[in-house]
Amino acid sequence: xxxxxxxxxxxxxxxxxxxxxxxxxxxxxxxxxxxxxxxxxxxxxxxxxxxxxxxxxxxxxxxxxxxxxxxxxxxxxxxxxxxxxxxxxxxxxxxxxxxxxxxxxxxxxxxxxxxxxxxxxxxxxxxxxxxxxxxxxxxxxxxxxxxxxxxxxxxxxxxxxxxxxxxxxxxxxxxxxxxxxxxxxxxxxxxxxxxxxxxxxxxxxxxxxxxxxxxxxxxxxxxxxxxxxxxxxxxxxxxxxxxxxxxxxxxxxxxxxxxxxxxxxxxxxxxxxxxxxxxxxxxxxxxxxxxxxxxxxxxxxxxxxxxxxxxxxxxxxxxxxxxxxxxxxxxxxxxxxxxxxxxxxxxxxxxxxxxxxxxxxxxxxxxxxxxxxxxxxxxxxxxxxxxxxxxxxxxxxxxxxxxxxxxxxxxxxxxxxxxxxxxxxxxxxxxxxxxxxxxxxxxxxxxxxxxxxxxxxxxxxxxxxxxxxxxxxxxxxxxxxxxxxxxxxxxxxxxxxxxxxxxxxxxxxxxxxxxxxxxxxxxxxxxxx
Amino acid sequence: xxxxxxxxxxxxxxxxxxxxxxxxxxxxxxxxxxxxxxxxxxxxxxxxxxxxxxxxxxxxxxxxxxxxxxxxxxxxxxxxxxxxxxxxxxxxxxxxxxxxxxxxxxxxxxxxxxxxxxxxxxxxxxxxxxxxxxxxxxxxxxxxxxxxxxxxxxxxxxxxxxxxxxxxxxxxxxxxxxxxxxxxxxxxxxxxxxxxxxxxxxxxxxxxxxxxxxxxxxxxxxxxxxxxxxxxxxxxxxxxxxxxxxxxxxxxxxxxxxxxxxxxxxxxxxxxxxxxxxxxxxxxxxxxxxxxxxxxxxxxxxxx
Numbered sequence: 001x002x003x004x005x006x007x008x009x010x011x012x013x014x015x016x017x018x019x020x021x022x023x024x025x026x027x028x029x030x031x032x033x034x035x036x037x038x039x040x041x042x043x044x045x046x047x048x049x050x051x052x053x054x055x056x057x058x059x060x061x062x063x064x065x066x067x068x069x070x071x072x073x074x075x076x077x078x079x080x081x082x083x084x085x086x087x088x089x090x091x092x093x094x095x096x097x098x099x100x101x102x103x104x105x106x107x108x109x110x111x112x113x114x115x116x117x118x119x120x121x122x123x124x125x126x127x128x129x130x131x132x133x134x135x136x137x138x139x140x141x142x143x144x145x146x147x148x149x150x151x152x153x154x155x156x157x158x159x160x161x162x163x164x165x166x167x168x169x170x171x172x173x174x175x176x177x178x179x180x181x182x183x184x185x186x187x188x189x190x191x192x193x194x195x196x197x198x199x200x201x202x203x204x205x206x207x208x209x210x211x212x213x214x215x216x217x218x219x220x221x222x223x224x225x226x227x228x229x230x231x232x233x234x235x236x237x238x239x240x241x242x243x244x245x246x247x248x249x250x251x252x253x254x255x256x257x258x259x260x261x262x263x264x265x266x267x268x269x270x271x272x273x274x275x276x277x278x279x280x281x282x283x284x285x286x287x288x289x290x291x292x293x294x295x296x297x298x299x300x301x302x303x304x305x306x307x308x309x310x311x312x313x314x315x316x317x318x319x320x321x322x323x324x325x326x327x328x329x330x331x332x333x334x335x336x337x338x339x340x341x342x343x344x345x346x347x348x349x350x351x352x353x354x355x356x357x358x359x360x361x362x363x364x365x366x367x368x369x370x371x372x373x374x375x376x377x378x379x380x381x382x383x384x385x386x387x388x389x390x391x392x393x394x395x396x397x398x399x400x401x402x403x404x405x406x407x408x409x410x411x412x413x414x415x416x417x418x419x420x421x422x423x424x425x426x427x428x429x430x431x432x433x434x435x436x437x438x439x440x441x442x443x444x445x446x447x448x449x450x451x452x453x454x455x456x457x458x459x460x461x462x463x464x465x466x467x468x469x470x471x472x473x474x475x476x477x478x479x480x481x482x483x484x485x486x487x488x489x490x491x492x493x494x495x496x497x498x499x500x501x502x503x504x505x506x507x508x509x510x511x512x513x514x515x516x517x518x519x520x521x522x523x524x525x526x527x528x529x
Numbered sequence: 530x531x532x533x534x535x536x537x538x539x540x541x542x543x544x545x546x547x548x549x550x551x552x553x554x555x556x557x558x559x560x561x562x563x564x565x566x567x568x569x570x571x572x573x574x575x576x577x578x579x580x581x582x583x584x585x586x587x588x589x590x591x592x593x594x595x596x597x598x599x600x601x602x603x604x605x606x607x608x609x610x611x612x613x614x615x616x617x618x619x620x621x622x623x624x625x626x627x628x629x630x631x632x633x634x635x636x637x638x639x640x641x642x643x644x645x646x647x648x649x650x651x652x653x654x655x656x657x658x659x660x661x662x663x664x665x666x667x668x669x670x671x672x673x674x675x676x677x678x679x680x681x682x683x684x685x686x687x688x689x690x691x692x693x694x695x696x697x698x699x700x701x702x703x704x705x706x707x708x709x710x711x712x713x714x715x716x717x718x719x720x721x722x723x724x725x726x727x728x729x730x731x732x733x734x735x736x737x738x739x740x741x742x743x744x745x746x747x748x749x750x751x752x753x754x755x756x757x758x759x760x761x762x763x764x765x766x767x768x769x770x771x772x773x774x775x776x777x778x779x780x781x782x783x784x785x786x787x788x789x790x791x792x793x794x795x796x797x798x799x800x801x802x803x804x805x806x807x808x809x810x811x812x813x814x815x816x817x818x819x820x821x822x823x824x825x826x827x828x829x830x831x832x833x
Contacts, residue, residue, distance in 0.1 A: 081705060081706060097706060099702060100823070102698065272815070
């Protein structure tokens with residue numbers, strides 16, 4: 001911030017020396033930040049860098065231990081989100097603060113003046129959402145909506161309060177490229193209206209594209225302030241991580257071997273009214289191959305993962321096979337015994353039990369497949385804590401998991417570090433088949449690159465890897481082949497080099513071109529079936 | 530004969546409906562107060578005492594409401610301020626209420642009570658059959674009907690009701706929106722306590738106008754089951770309350786007629802039906818998601 005004074009003089013919001021302690025740990029330590037009217041300001045940083053803590057203090061959810069917040073020229077203390085809103089600060093949370101049991105209009109009404117009748121709110125929400133290109137039905141229940149639609153509610157809710165500053169926490173992670181473009185248009189519209197945006201993202205390209213200035217945090221401190229358009233993604237990443245982020249390396253022509261996992265005509269009825277039915281899904285993944293499955297959230301990714309992993313076995317035994325063996329009716333442990341490993345989407349409560357230690361979490365997932373090394377005493381199944389802790393330590397070392405203490409609870413790790421542990425837990429077994437759903441969702445750049453490299457290395461060592469992801473950058477980084485899932489139907493898989501971003505966008509929208517002018521894609525499709 | 534049976538069913542169902550309506554609001558705010566039985570019996574003893582001392586049964590009603598609400602405040606303090614376990618605290622509240630009311634009411638035993646007289650609507654009450662059933666009832670009956678309509682309107686039409694449902698669905702999100710979770714829950718708990726107290730007052734002023742130790746006789750538990758049976762919808766509380774009340778009364782008549790249904794079976798029926806309803810509603814995930822307060826029984830500590 002070379003001209004900090006002159007910027008601060010006319011700034012909408014400026015923050016000086018803002019500090020927040022949790023116990024003795026300084027989550028934010030002397031943060032300086034200023035946001036000018038009508039600018040899109042990026043807040044960059046790894047997970048655990050203090051971004052969330054900072055914005056929570058700005059929105060009144062947390063109270064700072066020290067420092068000043070100056071809003072429109074006068075010092076303020078923001079005691080609650082209500083006070084923040086009264087000042088003109090709106091917030092779109094990363095973890096949605098929506099009520100599933102309520103309708104869209106009711107959700108929005110909760111953050112507005114109670115004197116405005118619900119019917120009027122519903123009407124305004126519908127028209128505003130249409131005006132900003134984020135269509136919403138105000139009378140539908142949130143429980144029935146997809147992740148992307150839920151985010152629209154958050155954005156519309158913030159906009160309806162007519163804020164001067166709107167804070168967006170990782171807004172594009174659930175959107176298609178086209179939807180993200182529309183969001184950016186919305187942001188530019190807000191900027192043109194003289195509003196400011198504080199934009200938190202890990203996607204450096206995005207920050208470069210739309211943000212006027214950036215403040216970079218690391219370990220609770222500001223490590224840089226810059227104009228992102230003058231920087232390269234690599235230089236921004238360096239400011240975030242404090243070291244160069246390793247670019248992901250991939251061999252150009254991987255050696256493809258035997259088919260290790262295959263699905264043939266896999267159809268699964270929807271289990272709940274909110275689920276998506278899988279329709280005649282076929283895929284083949286060979287040794288050495290990384291098949292990336294792209295798609296917008298809520299198009300059957302979770303259901304496909306459940307069917308392939310055996311979390312919900314399917315009736316037709318032959319529809320899924322691992323290493324040539326039909327496993328459709330086999331459960332998750334049986335599939336693990338065949339050498340498969342699985343990483344589901346949600347870290348907390350699905351991939352890991354938050355309130356249990358890392359070693360306990362390790363045992364929970366591998367008690368069957370690693371019975372010999374983790375349990376002793378035959379039928380008594382006495383837990384061999386030493387061996388398990390040793391393995392947990394090895395995994396943490398291998399994947400560079402940063403943690404407090406020797407064997408902390410899963411909940412105490414930041415998202416990126418826990419994800420590294422969960423992926424490392426599977427990699428440690430050297431699985432011949434690995435299926436991961438959203439491997440780097442909400443994970444910082446350093447951890448994401450580490451995880452992606454690990455997936456590629458696993459395939460190179462002769463395993464078959466399936467990566468289900470909504471992040472197209474990630475998909476192009478790791479994939480040898482790409483398929484797109486849309487409304488429970490999976491497209492044929494295409495070699496990664498032969499698919500353009502536009503083409504994937506169309507496939508994501510469910511538009512499968514029938515002309516098939518692309519000869520090699522056709523050949524690949526024929527091979528896949 | 531039929532009219533007499535229906536009259537007793539109405540009198541037996543009214544306290545169930547009142548207590549369940551209050552507990553429904555408490556649970557919609559995400560608080561599971563298992564102390565309904567204790568609050569009800571405290572309401573009963575306070576109501577009896579106040580009516581006995583003043584001679585006015587309406588004063589007794591007010592005393593019952595206040596007694597229940599104050600007693601629920603103890604539950605609120607323990608679970609909301611001190612974040613004690615709600616299930617354990619609720620059970621303790623019931624045991625404490627049963628014991629304490631016995632102590633307070635020791636000198637009331639055997640004293641004839643003051644009965645709350647019916648309100649007779651002129652003309653309307655002369656309609657054959659319907660008149661005596663609907664237009665010659667005491668105040669608590671009319672209150673119970675008004676309560677169901679009021680709670681329905683409050684929860685689903687008013688903004689404060691929306692806040693209560695939001696808190697019950699996700700207290701973390703509600704806090705993030707700036708809703709005062711703890712204060713709202715205190716009020717919801719006290720509303721539940723007031724209703725349980727009113728239900729108790731109905732027992733000692735209308736149903737059997739006297740004081741008998743443990744006179745709530747498990748009605749608090751039936752009210753709790755009723756809330757689940759109704760899947761947290763007020764109108765279903767009314768319907769369910771009358772079904773449960775009717776089962777209890779028919780049990781007495783069946784015995785009188787010498788019909789060979791074991792009384793234990795009939796006493797069990799409300800709970801058995803509740804289990805069946807739970808199985809049915811849990812089968813439909815959407816209904817569960819939309820009606821069951823997701824945060825029910827979970828402690829809330831705001832991160833500051």
